[in-house]
Amino acid sequence: MSLQKKCKFQVNDLNLFYGNFQALKNINMDIHENEITAFIGPSGCGKSTFLKTINRMNDLIDGVIIEGTIKMDGVDIYSDIDVIKLRKKVGMVFQQPNPFPMSIYDNVAYGPRVHGIKKKAQLDEIVEESLKRAAVWDEVKDRLKKNALSVSGGQQQRVCIARALAVEPDVILMDEPTSALDPISTMKIEDLALELKNKYTIIIVTHNMQQASRISDRTAFFLTGDMIEYGETEQIFNNPKEKKTEDYITGRFG
Amino acid sequence: MDRRKKDGIANFFIYASAGITVFLLVFIILFIVIKGLPGITIDFLTRNYEDKTTYVNIQLNKGEGGIGEDGYLPVLGAYITVNEQKGIALTKIDKDSPVKEAVDGLGEVYALKNKDTLTKIEDTAIDSYEKVKDSMTQEEYLKNIAEIFSEYAGQSVKIKVVRPGGGIVPMVVTTFYMIVLSLLIAAPVSILAAIYLNEYAVKGKLLNIIHFAIKNLAGIPSIIYGLFGSLFFVQILKMQYSLLSGAMTISIILLPTIITTTEETLKTIPNTYRESSLGLGATKLQTITKVILPSAVPGILVAVLLSVGRIVGESAALLLTAGTVAQIPKALFGNSASGATLTIKAYTLMKEENDLTTACAIGIILLIIIIGINISSKLITKKLLQKKGA
Numbered sequence: 061m062s063l064q065k066k067c068k069f070q071v072n073d074l075n076l077f078y079g080n081f082q083a084l085k086n087i088n089m090d091i092h093e094n095e096i097t098a099f100i101g102p103s104g105c106g107k108s109t110f111l112k113t114i115n116r117m118n119d120l121i122d123g124v125i126i127e128g129t130i131k132m133d134g135v136d137i138y139s140d141i142d143v144i145k146l147r148k149k150v151g152m153v154f155q156q157p158n159p160f161p162m163s164i165y166d167n168v169a170y171g172p173r174v175h176g177i178k179k180k181a182q183l184d185e186i187v188e189e190s191l192k193r194a195a196v197w198d199e200v201k202d203r204l205k206k207n208a209l210s211v212s213g214g215q216q217q218r219v220c221i222a223r224a225l226a227v228e229p230d231v232i233l234m235d236e237p238t239s240a241l242d243p244i245s246t247m248k249i250e251d252l253a254l255e256l257k258n259k260y261t262i263i264i265v266t267h268n269m270q271q272a273s274r275i276s277d278r279t280a281f282f283l284t285g286d287m288i289e290y291g292e293t294e295q296i297f298n299n300p301k302e303k304k305t306e307d308y309i310t311g312r313f314g
Numbered sequence: 315m316d317r318r319k320k321d322g323i324a325n326f327f328i329y330a331s332a333g334i335t336v337f338l339l340v341f342i343i344l345f346i347v348i349k350g351l352p353g354i355t356i357d358f359l360t361r362n363y364e365d366k367t368t369y370v371n372i373q374l375n376k377g378e379g380g381i382g383e384d385g386y387l388p389v390l391g392a393y394i395t396v397n398e399q400k401g402i403a404l405t406k407i408d409k410d411s412p413v414k415e416a417v418d419g420l421g422e423v424y425a426l427k428n429k430d431t432l433t434k435i436e437d438t439a440i441d442s443y444e445k446v447k448d449s450m451t452q453e454e455y456l457k458n459i460a461e462i463f464s465e466y467a468g469q470s471v472k473i474k475v476v477r478p479g480g481g482i483v484p485m486v487v488t489t490f491y492m493i494v495l496s497l498l499i500a501a502p503v504s505i506l507a508a509i510y511l512n513e514y515a516v517k518g519k520l521l522n523i524i525h526f527a528i529k530n531l532a533g534i535p536s537i538i539y540g541l542f543g544s545l546f547f548v549q550i551l552k553m554q555y556s557l558l559s560g561a562m563t564i565s566i567i568l569l570p571t572i573i574t575t576t577e578e579t580l581k582t583i584p585n586t587y588r589e590s591s592l593g594l595g596a597t598k599l600q601t602i603t604k605v606i607l608p609s610a611v612p613g614i615l616v617a618v619l620l621s622v623g624r625i626v627g628e629s630a631a632l633l634l635t636a637g638t639v640a641q642i643p644k645a646l647f648g649n650s651a652s653g654a655t656l657t658i659k660a661y662t663l664m665k666e667e668n669d670l671t672t673a674c675a676i677g678i679i680l681l682i683i684i685i686g687i688n689i690s691s692k693l694i695t696k697k698l699l700q701k702k703g704a
Contacts, residue, residue, distance in 0.1 A: 115593060122517060148595035158586035160605055171594040174604065220590070227594055 068093040068231065068261045069114065074128035076109060076118065083109045085285040087128070091278075096253060096262045098276035098293065100269060102313070105282040107265045111233050114263065115150040116143050132231075148175065150231040151224030156240050157216035159208035164191075164200050164219055167208045171227035186226050193259075194222035195252050214245025221252065232256065234264040238271065250275050269309055273297045281305045346681065350674030357429070358675060361481025363640035363659075368475050370416035370424050376468035381460035389467045394432075394459070396452055401433035401440040401476070402459055416475075426475060434474035438462055482676060484642045488557070488653035491643060492636070493625050495561035500568040501618055507569070508576035513602055532570035539567050540631035548635055556651035557643040560636030564628055568621045575620070579613025580606065612698040619691040623684055629657045638662045656680055 069091040076084035084106045091097050099107035109118065116137065118124045130137050137146050148171075159167045168187045177183060187204070191197040196218035200211060208219055217237060224232055234253070238246040253262055253275050266272050272279050273293060280290040281304075289296060289305045300306045307313055374389045385393045390404075391411030397403040404426060407413060413426040433440050440462075443455050450458075515521045543563030553559045583606055591601040607614075637652035640659060644650040654662065660676040663669045 117589060117593065120589070120592065144595050144597060147593055152590070152593040154586055154590060156586060158584065158590055160587060160590070161609055170591070170604070171596075174591075174594065174596040174600045223590070223594065 065095060066093040067091070068132065070129075070131040070134075072129045072131075074110075074113065074126070074130060076106075076113060076127075077125040078121070079123045083285055084113070087287050089280060089287065089290050091261065091263060093261050094257055094259075095277040096257050096264060096275050098272035098279045099263070099265045099282060100267075100272050100279060100308075101282035102308070103267075104284070106285040107280075107282045108235055110282070111235055111263060111265050114231070114233055115147050115152055117152070119143065148227050149229050150233060151227060151229035152233045153217070153221050153224055153235065153237045155236040157213050157220055159216050159219055159223070161207065161209060163205050164208045164211070165204040167219055168222050168226050171223060175227060187222075190222040190226040191219070193225050193256070194218045195248065195255070196222060212245070214241050214248060217241060217245065217249060218252065221249075225256075229260065231261045231263065234262065236265055236267060239267060246271075269297075281308060283308070343681065346674050346677040349670055350672075350676070350678045353671040353675030354678060357478075358481055358672075359483075361483060362477070362479045363481060363484050364479045366477045366479065368418055368424055368477070369472055370418050370426070370475055371470050371472055372416045373412050373470045374463065374466050374468060375412055378467075380464065381456055385456060387460055387463060389463050392426075394456065396443040396455065397431050398442070398444070400442040401431045402456070403429055403431045405429075416473075424475075427477070429478055431476040431478065432473055433476055435462060435466070436472055482656065482659070482679065484640050485654055485656045485659045485676070486679075487642045488636075489626060489655040489657075491557055491653070492560055492564065492632070492655055493622055495557060495646075496564040496568060496625050497618060497621065499561060500565035500572060500621065503565070504569045504572035505576050505614060508573045508580060509602060509607075511573070512577050512580040513598070513606070528570045528573055532574065535630070536567055536628060537630035537634075539563055540634035542566075543631060544634040553647035554649065554651065555635065555637030555639075556645070556647040557636060557653060558647040558651065560632045563631045563635045564625055567628070567631060568624060571624065572614075572617045572621055575617035576610065576614050579610045579617075582613070583609050612695050615694050615698070616691050619687050619694070623687050626655070626680060626683055626687075627657060628655075629661055632658055633661070 067090045069089075071087055071089045071091070074084055074087040075082065087110060099111060101107045112118045113126060113130060114137075118126065126138065132141075132146070132149070135141055160170065162170075165187055168190050169183045172183060172186050177186070188197065188201075191200065196215055199215055200206075200219065203211070208216060211219070217240075221232070221237075238249050241249065250271065253264065256262060257277075264272075264276065276293045278291065279293045279296040281288045281296065281300075281302075283304055289300060289302045291301075296305065297309055300309065372390075375391055376389075378388045381387055381394075385395055385405070387394050390413055391408040392404050392413055393406040394402045395405045404413065405428060407426065407428065416424050416426050418424040440459060443452060446455060511521065511524065515524075540563060543559055543566075547553050547559035547562050548555060551559075553562075587605050587609065588601055591605045592598070596604070632655055636655070636658070638654045638658055639652045640654050641650075641652070643653040656676050656679060660673040660680070663673040663676070
């Protein structure tokens with residue numbers, strides 16, 4: 061059933077170098093719309109690096125060379141679209157909850173404001189809608205003017221998700237979004253991800269294999285810059301084709 | 315030697331060094347306060363430094379001439395007394411005294427104050443009592459003076475008034491001007507430079523060289539900057555000894571400090587702020603103005619406040635660029651723009667007049683300013699950090 065879903069990203073022959081070090085080797089994959097795609101693999105395998113190529117965050121690092129193409133809806137994101145527009149379409153949630161040191165309201169309104177929305181009524185609406193979608197509205201609606209750093213880590217992370225949603229992206233990249241959170245907050249974020257995939261395409265990097273198996277539709281396994289195996293999550297976890305994948309998910313290394 | 319003894323000796327040196335430091339600090343502060351305190355008077359805080367001579371017209375009261383026993387002069391509506399060097403001094407002025415409506419040569423009101431000295435009435439010079447003390451008593455002297463005034467009772471007379479100086483008002487004003495002007499030049503330039511170095515510059519050899527140069531600039535003694543300033547600003551740019559020459563020179567001295575401190579502050583701002591802002595589609599400039607700079611404000615403010623301390627304390631560079639004249643500068647540059655700051659005046663007072671009391675009194679004022687700056691920088695940091703919720 062999920063196979064029929066539209067393809068959002070097409071990655072062709074992607075290579076990435078940090079100076080002389082090759083961090084990604086010849087990656088080819090399709091990422092599907094309205095699905096959760098999980099990237100798993102041991103530390104340093106390139107999964108986060110790959111995630112960051114999708115909204116061109118690697119551009120910020122000196123000395124990065126990227127070869128090959130990534131197409132979003134058929135458009136090459138490295139040559140045919142302005143990076144600002146790309147990042148508006150492809151939001152990102154980071155490993156550590158990282159709200160700006162300002163109020164919850166200003167955090168969520170930050171994106172719309174930098175894109176030129178100034179009307180108070182419109183901003184109010186966006187902030188409320190985004191916080192509701194991020195399932196944190198009820199918990200913070202009485203303290204929107206409070207500093208975002210004053211709420212709990214799990215709430216901060218959902219405020220960060222709301223901040224990403226506020227610019228109306230199509231895609232949300234999540235870089236180990238629950239690794240700094242307790243189990244209950246983790247559960248809330250996972251439920252939220254499942255809820256959000258109806259409207260957005262979600263790509264999540266995770267260290268936690270159970271998490272990948274719980275929430276993702278497809279899983280890609282990375283090892284030292286190679287994508288070893290990519291397929292439907294059920295198949296990857298129950299019936300991996302590659303020996304290395306099996307070794308990793310059964311906990312033989314990693 | 316056993317371990318106990320070693321510890322004992324080490325401890326002795328540690329305590330002794332700490333003790334010496336505290337003792338010196340307390341001693342210096344006490345020295346300045348004890349020597350300077352007698353010099354701090356209302357006059358010192360409110361008066362001009364130089365005596366000021368003015369001709370004024372006064373409409374004297376009619377009627378009774380003569381002088382009261384306590385020195386009251388009815389035609390002036392004020393008490394007078396003998397002045398040491400010249401003329402007579404006003405000691406107490408009636409509320410409706412005509413000297414309060416004295417008018418200067420430009421037709422503007424120049425109300426006389428206590429301690430103003432009258433040295434000439436129309437064309438009659440008022441000799442000092444010193445000159446005539448062999449031939450008459452003080453009472454007789456004052457009576458003579460009263461008679462001169464009585465001749466003009468009810469008339470408008472031209473009187474030469476000397477308002478005594480001895481105050482630090484011009485130096486306080488010059489110091490204030492110097493602080494504002496230097497910061498107006500130095501702060502924006504160095505903050506922008508720090509932003510460039512931390513946010514835009516590509517890391518590499520060139521950046522290392524720039525950093526090395528900035529560190530070394532911070533270590534050059536200020537007299538070198540003073541020499542440069544006096545050659546470049548004062549002479550080549552023909553600004554003369556002036557407020558602007560001084561402020562420009564000080565700005566150069568401040569650049570490395572503010573740049574370094576601001577850069578350190580920018581470095582402490584987590585990279586995730588930049589990443590998430592850019593990740594939301596903000597431009598680099600938006601990221602800097604909306605996220606980075608607001609987070610850096612406490613650090614930048616502290617850098618600026620510490621610079622104020624540096625400006626207040628600067629002497630060598632200003633000596634060569636802003637001059638030593640005790641006046642309020644009347645322009646930014648040119649002939650009448652020279653002015654001495656408090657520190658410069660303290661220096662010239664010791665060097666040229668050997669006036670330790672006044673120099674120390676200025677020292678007390680400087681101490682108060684510096685302590686005030688340090689307290690406010692603490693308060694600002696505390697308050698802003700609270701606001702940030704960190």
